[in-house]
Amino acid sequence: MSKLWGGRFTKQTNKLVEEYTASIGFDQALAEEDIQGSLAHVAMLGKCGIIPQADADTIKEGLHTVLERIRRGEIEFSVSDEDIHMNIEKNLIEAIGPVGGKLHTGRSRNDQVATDMHLYLRGRVVSLVGMLHDVQAALIGQAKDNLDTIVPGYTHLQRAQPILFAHHLLAYVSMLERDIDRLKDSYKRINVLPLGAGALAGTTFPIDRHFVAEQLGFDGVYENSLDAVSDRDFIVEFLAGASLIMTHLSRLSEELVLWSSTEFGFVELDDAFCTGSSIMPQKKNPDVPELVRGKTGRVYGNLMGLLTVLKSLPLAYNKDMQEDKEGMFDTVATLEGALQLFAPMIATMKVNKDRMRQAVNQDFSNATDIADFLVGKGLPFRQAHEVIGKTVLYCIQHGKYLLDLTLEEFQQFSDLFDDRIYEVLQPEAVVNARNVYGGTATGQVQAAIGRSEQLLAGT
Numbered sequence: 001m002s003k004l005w006g007g008r009f010t011k012q013t014n015k016l017v018e019e020y021t022a023s024i025g026f027d028q029a030l031a032e033e034d035i036q037g038s039l040a041h042v043a044m045l046g047k048c049g050i051i052p053q054a055d056a057d058t059i060k061e062g063l064h065t066v067l068e069r070i071r072r073g074e075i076e077f078s079v080s081d082e083d084i085h086m087n088i089e090k091n092l093i094e095a096i097g098p099v100g101g102k103l104h105t106g107r108s109r110n111d112q113v114a115t116d117m118h119l120y121l122r123g124r125v126v127s128l129v130g131m132l133h134d135v136q137a138a139l140i141g142q143a144k145d146n147l148d149t150i151v152p153g154y155t156h157l158q159r160a161q162p163i164l165f166a167h168h169l170l171a172y173v174s175m176l177e178r179d180i181d182r183l184k185d186s187y188k189r190i191n192v193l194p195l196g197a198g199a200l201a202g203t204t205f206p207i208d209r210h211f212v213a214e215q216l217g218f219d220g221v222y223e224n225s226l227d228a229v230s231d232r233d234f235i236v237e238f239l240a241g242a243s244l245i246m247t248h249l250s251r252l253s254e255e256l257v258l259w260s261s262t263e264f265g266f267v268e269l270d271d272a273f274c275t276g277s278s279i280m281p282q283k284k285n286p287d288v289p290e291l292v293r294g295k296t297g298r299v300y301g302n303l304m305g306l307l308t309v310l311k312s313l314p315l316a317y318n319k320d321m322q323e324d325k326e327g328m329f330d331t332v333a334t335l336e337g338a339l340q341l342f343a344p345m346i347a348t349m350k351v352n353k354d355r356m357r358q359a360v361n362q363d364f365s366n367a368t369d370i371a372d373f374l375v376g377k378g379l380p381f382r383q384a385h386e387v388i389g390k391t392v393l394y395c396i397q398h399g400k401y402l403l404d405l406t407l408e409e410f411q412q413f414s415d416l417f418d419d420r421i422y423e424v425l426q427p428e429a430v431v432n433a434r435n436v437y438g439g440t441a442t443g444q445v446q447a448a449i450g451r452s453e454q455l456l457a458g459t
């Protein structure tokens, strides 16, 4: 059969042009959505009397046949039919004859492809939210097991103040919660139907767009036909949301890589999530977090790619927009891959509580607390800061930590010190002193875990 649009042409398409312009190589991923959209469209054509109901029924059956054949891998898509839309239409006509040619009444590939993309992304966003919840659940599980695990908290990657390891993990639960909110919010703009916009201006047929929307479970229809076929902001939004998810996963990845190094030794990732070296027999490499960190780049790239494709494009549809797909598919696959691995990798990670404790005992991260102690005795904070700075310097010069100093040594720096500082300086006391909403005190972290679990249960 010749091209579906061959009428006004007198020559065959150049082979290289065919290959260059075809999208079937990648948009076949939209086959299910394309048929889903066509089924709703043809139901509407029949209902509105635009084509005879009997023809609509025949086309519907034909579409089901084509869908089954695609699922069974029986259809060989062809580059000369350019994209998934025309490949399906060609196969439909082959299956049921010329009546199949009535399917495209009142429709253009421009509103058709936009509809497919909306349907596709709608499904993915829902499943990605589920995967994000799984990662949250794994983090919360570890947090519950580590309510008594104290670890240095860092700023500038220098030990700053001791915190509960659970508190650190919950920071990621909060980030992912916002990521989930963003995806859910974007759903409002994804779940809108472009079909009925035609090529750009609407259609001469008395179609019922709201009926199609209802059939497909969309909350509404695009207000303006040009906008419906020419914007891809719903995909940009998804790619931006995905980029932030990867930002968060890449930060956690970086921490996992650091924490599993011999230098830190804070965690050990399960063997099932690590790989070895072909030359160094002792190696166990944290490839998964490393790759998630690395793949963050391609997700950002896909966002920048689509923004750049859309920039300055005149209305309405332009072929440039075919470039919206691969980055979106790639982003979905990259996110799914990372999230699917993260949940079990976090759940099976071994936390070396002793090693963390050792790190806390061998640092000055309790220094703020003795400054606060002196403030409690009436010393202005700025002076207390100076006193403790000198005390820490003394410790460094004498190879001691604050808890090693005798009271006499403390009192060289201020006569406000008394015996109570030894309690104040204990890591548990330091942690529990930060008893503010959102802080690291055990009670606060327990309450935060409770709130997170409630959020998760409510989903």
Ligand code: ARG
Residues within 6 Å of the ligand: 023, 027, 083, 109, 110, 113, 317, 319, 321, 322, 323
């Ligand atoms: N394959 C095309 C795309 O993905 C479908 C729409 C083509 N429309 C057209 N008028 N050439 O954008």
